[in-house]
Amino acid sequence: MDNKLTASTINFKKPAVVGFLVFVIVLLLGSFIFWQRYRILSEERNREMIGIIQVIENNISQPLKSSYSAALSQALLIGDDGQIFDFEAKAPQLLEANPNLDAIQLVPKGIITHVYPLEENRAALNYDILADETRNEEAFRAIEKRRMYFAGPFQLKQGGLAVVGRLPVFIDNEFWGFSAVIIKFENLLEQAGFNELSRGDYQFQFSKYDPETGKENFYLEGDISSNAYSENILFTDGNWKVYVAPKNQYAPFLSLLPLAGLIVFLAIWLGHLMKKLLKRPEKLEAVVEAQNLELYNSNLRFRKIFNQAAVGMARMDTRTGKFIETNKRFRDLSGYSEEEITKLNYKQLSHPNDNEENGILMQKLLQGEIREYSLEKRALKKDGSIYWVKLTVSPLWQPGDEPTSHISIIEDITKNKEAELQLNKSYKMLVDQNKRLVNFSYIISHDLRSHSSNIQSILDLYEISELQEDRDNYIELLSKVTANLNQTLQHLNEVVSIQNNPDLKKEPLKLVDFVKKTIEHLEIRIKEKQAKIFIDIPREAEINFNSAYLESVLLNFISNSLRYSDENRNPEINIKATQREADKWSLEISDNGIGIDLERNKEKLFGMYKTFTDRQDSRGIGLFITKHQVEAMGGEIEVESTPGYGTTFKVNFQ
Template identity: 35%
Template structure:
């Protein structure tokens, strides 16, 4: 029975110890994983800082490929990020600009694309069209370091690289290996050599660890492997050795106890004494474990929170001796801001609502220093028993909290840098719609807060100008499928309803191997676009004026030369003639030619007046009022020709036009409809109006002789162009009318058939 009890108890103890060993081992694995992830985050933060720096440098390069304010921007970047030693611009793969130049002179002019050591990483960055980190490699300027290169494209063509240089010592310090240095683990960083294709290790302690229970993560931006390796895997076993010994002893003692109980009563007293001695020894062993545990342990009264006992590790953490601790309670050393949460959990524990609890809180030590700890509180009473005492296991987490603080500060620096950029920085999905990040500049530029952007996955699509929306979305979708960066200009609608021209520069961000996102910057180019539009309008206006001037010069040259030639010929004939009658006839002809010249000069003067009147007076005019006035002026012609005038225009129709020009236009068109009537029928003129797009249209339709537009359409409004044998035709009316309407930003359209009639459409703005 003694042997059976021994074996059963030993099996139970060993099983419990085994499970505890596995739990501790898993805890250590989790701890290793957590440390490894923190170090990885530090590396990724360093690489993100480098990525932001290269993007910022890329923005200093204008569309012509010339850097702007490189020294100023580079100086700000190097001073902002402690993890960056230098920055470079590398047009066409040749290092041309470096900051700081001092100490890096040897790198200037170095062609990385023709270097066996650097070309593969540079070509990989070009192939992926994303930043790639090479190294650690030997630098041209001396020493070793990590080089991050971002390929830059201008107008769809490869321009070169923006680059950051991080010396290896700076890289190691930025990662923070020293913060996690302990006697339990060590780190190793490796990468495959692009030439030998063998894995190379860069940190100290390069001994083979392949047979150890290590953990690793991959850093795809530089093709690195980061390892965390236990220094002594047998350490954990030796930590459990005292417990195993105690379990063995307890099992053995229990077996002996059963054995002795079966012995004679006379041997019972001797056995009890022996067991008492052994139990005292076991108590000493338990006390030794309690006092020398790697974590702080406190024994508290669960009713008033006072300390019953505490080990040396706990006393070391809070700075009080064990004697001082016994006169205190846990409320006295808990930070006031964390006390209520601790008390609430303790109350739930006493009520049996929870079996134990863990909490991150702050202790204030004897000197007033604040220490962050993670506590785990377990009760020492059985279920349904009255609460009595509890054990508190305390883990110091100051280092982790400091790391978290540094990460938050780094993230805030990035946000501040992004918000200082003169443009809206954004990040979004490449497949599904939706912006996942937008900088605060969005409110300054477009009026919408970041919260409004993120609340609706389709928000960006909704505020694109309707005329640009379809092609912008289609183009973005095409580039998303192709996974290539792009640069485009389009219009967006401001919150106040105004139109804003933006330039959207988009790059690719590889979140993981199978997941990418778009990152971009929206730049307000409204002023430059408006300047471009105004310039094009001015160019169009000048071109049109030049055409008119050239046409006018041809007219002047042709007509005046014709008249002056006739006058010169008549004068010569008069001088040569000796017959008085013949001279009188020639003088009559000379008078007729001079009158024609005078009429031509009047016509040209009127054309010049119209074309040089840059800002004619524009008024809102009632169309019917001017039509009735014109019909009154033409009353004699209307009666004489038995013309029928049908006016279908409402008295409510008004147009914005110059009063004198409107009189001239109406008089010309209506009088022409009467003058060029068909010989076989009385003239019939019909006036009507309607709205077409942004124009008010006046239609004047007649049943006259019509115009052969196939033959004369291109010279219909030319000066001195006539198309009939009517002796009253001068070819000046339509020319002047066309100039007047053009000056008022209107237009004329004509429909006509020979012997059927003509319809003129005058478009008023």
């Protein structure tokens, strides 16, 4: 008994030792908290720098992509024989359509022969790029890779620092020269956002490795290359680097100095307090009560933070996945009351397609392979609507213990995710537009060359003909050819109008009203054909579409069903609308006409001037225009057809 008393009272006889130990422990714990907070601030700053780099990359990528389109358009001014057509007329239009450019050039055999604007760039005329050993390395690289390459920044012959993008042009696999664009360096920096971003907490540097010496050249004031916090990214089209670094490297540390002072103060105070308490054991019970009160207040503060947090929080039963308790923010996000949500598990609030990944990560958490995890997933509200969340899961059991419950932090990222999806959609639209541009250039090249060849042939025959009767016949033929040329130009103009107006006004339209209006418009032809029209469209079928386009689409499909009907039976046309999703509809137009051999014609079905019958009134332009109108509104067309039995066109509206 005496030994126990001695052991239990030894610490009270040395309060200074106990106070010092408390000081050391609190100081170590505070140092750990300080280090963790410093790491968080440093990581946040690094993420911010990465975000800034991504913004700069996106800002630079846009003018580079636009420059590529401008260079490609300029290259179309070069004929198959290498001659340059209408540069003086087209160059101002190209520059006006691409305000990010400062000048454009055509450089046959490496020699600048055409430039716009001319006056401020006259000094560059007749300059041989390939002969200049100080500048030709990047030009030869563009020829070798057969793709556009951005050289510079360097001083231009006409003065000023600029970046030059050179697109090599090949005719019959032989190098013809370059289609070049010029962006002044200060304009590139302005478009990239350097001027605006440099006003904040970061400094920037723009550099490029010299292709001959391998030396890295810097173009902005200041030296940050040795800064350990810098980030850089490589632009492959121009072999440039952009650096970003904080203006004050020690800002996170300096911002935590008050915390460090507080930690030292708390360590000293608690050590002194413990020493004082051990000296006054009679007041220990009062101190314990005070500490219990502080613990109670801390718990109240925790409950307040839990319930008023700006993000959703939930404590979950790890084994069953049921909600034990949730905060107000999460209940507002999900739409459930506190009573309702405790009867559910997380799978009932998750999108079915996103449960698999969540389940795999939860198994790893249960097996001790990971201590926490985060993922982005779709969640379901009480009303069935979908929203995106960032889910972070942390266990409330210690390693080695039996799993009990965990904390889930749910952050609503719907707006960011929708912006990301919209960006991907814009990128896909850009790719599709580029594909259509290439196809359109092929069409122009083929059709206009065909008409011009016919005109030239007729004029040649006219010149060598000596009989007036033959000459009159040639004049008549010339009139027909020019009429066909005019019709082709009208068709091409209509296609360009569709492709250049992707943002045409959309409005809610009742499908059944437009179908009936189209049938009334075709009433005479329907009676002539003795056709039967069957309509199965719910009154609530409503789509967001351009009204003029919808009239054109319906008129093309229904008139085609009448035009290509089978002579051995009366036409029957079925028009049906079905609902694919909550607010998305599909329209099917089926007929019993002559049909289309899709095995032979599917790939060219919607091609311009592609016909599949011997009828004289077939022009091959209707389906081409209809497809572009539907796609311009974000929809798509499907087709099923059997020769001799009929055709079904299905339009999926967005």
